[in-house]
Amino acid sequence: MFDxxxxxxxxxxxxxxxxxxxxxxxxxxxxxxxRDTGRLEWPLWExxxxxxxxxxxxxxxxxxxxxxxxxxxxxxDVYTRRREGVSIWxxxxxxxxxxxxxxxxxxxxxSETKIYRHPSFYDIPDEAGAM
Amino acid sequence: MTLDGRAANDPxxxxxxRLGDGALILGHRLGEWCGHAPALEEDIAxxxxxxxxxxxxxxxxxxxxxxEGEGRGADDLAMLRDVDEFKNPLLxxxxxxxxxxxxxxxxxxxxxxxxxxxxxxGASDRRVADIAAKAIKEVEYHLARxxxxxxxxxxxxxxxxxxxxxxxxxxxxxxxxxxxxxIVDEAMLRAGIGPDLRKLxxxxxxxxxxxxxxxxxxxxxxxxxxxxxxxxxRHSEALGYLLAQMQWLQRAYPQAKW
Numbered sequence: 001m002f003d004x005x006x007x008x009x010x011x012x013x014x015x016x017x018x019x020x021x022x023x024x025x026x027x028x029x030x031x032x033x034x035r036d037t038g039r040l041e042w043p044l045w046e047x048x049x050x051x052x053x054x055x056x057x058x059x060x061x062x063x064x065x066x067x068x069x070x071x072x073x074x075x076x077d078v079y080t081r082r083r084e085g086v087s088i089w090x091x092x093x094x095x096x097x098x099x100x101x102x103x104x105x106x107x108x109x110x111s112e113t114k115i116y117r118h119p120s121f122y123d124i125p126d127e128a129g130a131m
Numbered sequence: 132m133t134l135d136g137r138a139a140n141d142p143x144x145x146x147x148x149r150l151g152d153g154a155l156i157l158g159h160r161l162g163e164w165c166g167h168a169p170a171l172e173e174d175i176a177x178x179x180x181x182x183x184x185x186x187x188x189x190x191x192x193x194x195x196x197x198x199e200g201e202g203r204g205a206d207d208l209a210m211l212r213d214v215d216e217f218k219n220p221l222l223x224x225x226x227x228x229x230x231x232x233x234x235x236x237x238x239x240x241x242x243x244x245x246x247x248x249x250x251x252x253g254a255s256d257r258r259v260a261d262i263a264a265k266a267i268k269e270v271e272y273h274l275a276r277x278x279x280x281x282x283x284x285x286x287x288x289x290x291x292x293x294x295x296x297x298x299x300x301x302x303x304x305x306x307x308x309x310x311x312x313x314i315v316d317e318a319m320l321r322a323g324i325g326p327d328l329r330k331l332x333x334x335x336x337x338x339x340x341x342x343x344x345x346x347x348x349x350x351x352x353x354x355x356x357x358x359x360x361x362x363x364x365r366h367s368e369a370l371g372y373l374l375a376q377m378q379w380l381q382r383a384y385p386q387a388k389w
Contacts, residue, residue: 042170063172066283073276077176 044093045071047078049085055130057089068092142318143256144198145218146325148208149315149361150251151191152219154266155209156370157240158184159377160227169230176276180237183269190262210381214366214374221360222305224370228298231284231291235298238277238342243309245274246334247326255323278342285346292347299343300351307356310335315361 042064048057060079065071071090080088099107111117161181168174192205222240227233248270251263284291310332319325343350359365380387
């Protein structure tokens with residue numbers, strides 16, 4: 001829908017190009033076929049929804065939108081149509097820095113034997129509420 | 132006004148059919164996009180809107196059936212009436228066209244729908260007011276969404292702007308009927324139910340003009356406004372095809388249930 005007549009400088013996304021590569025099937029028409037081969041996908045957004053009784057926003061999925069306001073509206077339509085939520089956050093996927101799967105052992109395994117870091121050996125007073 | 136003179140007897144029945152049919156026919160049109168919209172997100176949003184409208188149609192037509200008192204329910208009214216008994220405005224039965232046309236039709240109707248319901252929730256008839264109060268929450272979002280997209284696409288690329296202007300040129304002449312009071316509208320105004328349509332038009336244009344300007348579009352000059360939908364007397368050819376598809380199951384297998 002927004003794949004034509006883009007002003008110069010906006011025709012390529014500044015980052016996250018690897019997720020925007022057109023699929024093979026769309027790029028076999030040759031370079032001369034022009035814009036159609038470089039079809040610009042809308043940026044990807046991650047959606048977080050806080051449920052009626054939830055205390056925090058939880059990641060529920062992702063969607064495409066041209067900007068944050070459209071992402072919010074789309075999130076409302078895609079992820080809260082069954083009264084799942086009372087609040088929505090959206091964040092562009094490329095803004096998220098994720099841990100690398102190869103680092104898993106160094107990142108996470110060392111805590112495996114340290115069960116004393118769980119608060120399971122303490123009695124939590126009722127007044128403290130939900131934790 | 133129906134040919135059998137029912138409008139003279141019970142304008143509320145006709146008025147409720149107008150409300151119900153407008154929502155039903157537009158809901159059906161939007162449902163035609165299901166699985167075909169240009170993006171997954173739009174597809175789901177259109178289907179949501181369609182379901183909102185069909186839900187509202189159910190409430191209006193159910194009440195219409197009770198007012199009529201001849202044992203017809205919402206399903207009977209929706210599935211077993213023919214073209215000239217439908218009272219929806221011509222605007223909503225217009226074919227989907229491209230996505231721009233669908234959006235423009237939605238925007239032009241949403242504004243009217245919102246202001247109408249806003250008035251109806253204060254109607255003297257409690258049953259009407261209750262349905263309007265429920266429906267307006269949905270329609271407020273419909274209007275926000277379609278207004279937003281009309282601005283984005285109108286003030287978008289050369290292509291999207293041309294399509295939105297084309298859609299406005301085609302559909303604008305169908306909006307005149309929305310604000311032309313006839314015998315049913317006048318009866319509803321007197322009964323403290325329906326709005327003064329001239330005042331409604333002023334409120335409608337206030338929002339519409341702002342959005343059209345922001346979308347860099349121009350309202351076309353209209354030589355002759357289209358009318359004949361809400362009276363049922365002169366529907367466009369498109370409605371016949373729509374009903375053929377919507378009603379075929381009840382017509383082919385009368386009383387079928389699932």
